[in-house]
Structure formats: C-alpha cells, structure tokens
Amino acid sequence: MKPSLLLYIHGFNSSPLSLKANVMREYCEQHRPDIKVVIPRLPCFPEQAAQHLLDIVNQYKDDYQIGLVGSSLGGYLSMWLNAQFSFKAAVVNPAVKPYELLTDYLGEQENPYTNERYVLETQHIDQLKQLDTPVIKTPSDFWLLQQTEDEVLDYRQAVAHFAGAKQTVEQGGDHSFVDFERYPAQIIEFLAL
Secondary structure, eight states: OOOEEEEEEOOTTOOTTSHHHHHHHHHHHHHOTTSEEEOOOOOSSHHHHHHHHHHHHHHHTTTSEEEEEEETHHHHHHHHHHHHHOOEEEEESOOSSHHHHGGGGOEEEEOTTTOOEEEEOHHHHHHHHHTOOSSOSOGGGEEEEEETTOSSSOHHHHHHHTTTSEEEEESSOOTTOTTGGGOHHHHHHHTTO
C-alpha cells in the first residue's frame, strides 16, 4: 500500500501560514507522522497556481496516496484536481464561482501573510474560468465543511454545488471556519489517508 500524502491548498491572498493549514500539519505531526504533509505557497495568479499544483501532483502521484484539503479558492482548485485525478477532497468554505467574486478585487493587491504586492487583472479572471468544474462527477469524493455566516462567499452556492457529497453545514461561523480544530481526525479518515 502506498504511503499517504495530504496536499493542503490555501485560498486567495492566503499562505501556508494560514490557521487551517497549520491545524492540519500539527495534527499529522502529533497523531499521524506517517502522513507526508505538503502545503505549497501558491503563486498569486490562477494559471501559475494551477501549474504549481500539477507539478506537485506529478512529483508524488506514483508513490503516494494523495488526499486534498482546500480552503476557499483552494476548494475550487481541489475540484479541478479531482476532475483530473479523482483525489478525495475536504473543501472548507469553498469558492464555487471565484471568477465572479474576484472581479470586485481587480487592481492592486497585497497578500497579508506574505506582503507580496501584485495586480489582479481581467486575464486572471479568465484563467480562473478555465479551471472551472461546473459538474462534480463523483460527489462522494468530497466532504463540504461550510459555515453559514461566511462573510466572503454565499454558503448556499457551495451547498447546491456539492449536492450528493458529504456535507457538514454549521450555523454561524465565518469565512475562516471557526473552530476548525474539531475536524482534522475526521478529515484524515474521510480522505482514507
């Protein structure tokens, strides 16, 4: 049996320093040191981020059983990877149509984690559209973790998009997913790592 690899995919203007990424890494270090945890720092632009993820997957897919955890825009990228490789994924407050949302963010950006400055342009929205997964072929590959008071995304979009998938929809919370620390063990079990 192949060893396990957890690929954590962070969201827009986030980084490997995000709280959820560290919750997953620390859980695995303490309870499942057999799992290799990969938390890449993704490039700011969708096409480059997607290529970076493909490079990682191609590096490890022959030797490891890969499971995904994707937060926000990382959830969108997890759907895209699932469509190609059938990886199981836990998606946390995922962005279903980020190309609609991010039109409000066109212009100069600064990543609060890395202080990296860049300009988000229309071409980057087009790149996001190229990664769209309008239909999930195998809903059972996904576990949606969603809080209803997400101030960034309309939680109902994700609930509808992941119809047929395992869903945990909690009242309240916010986009960061309050008390995510409750879930690492169950996520690892769901991903069969």
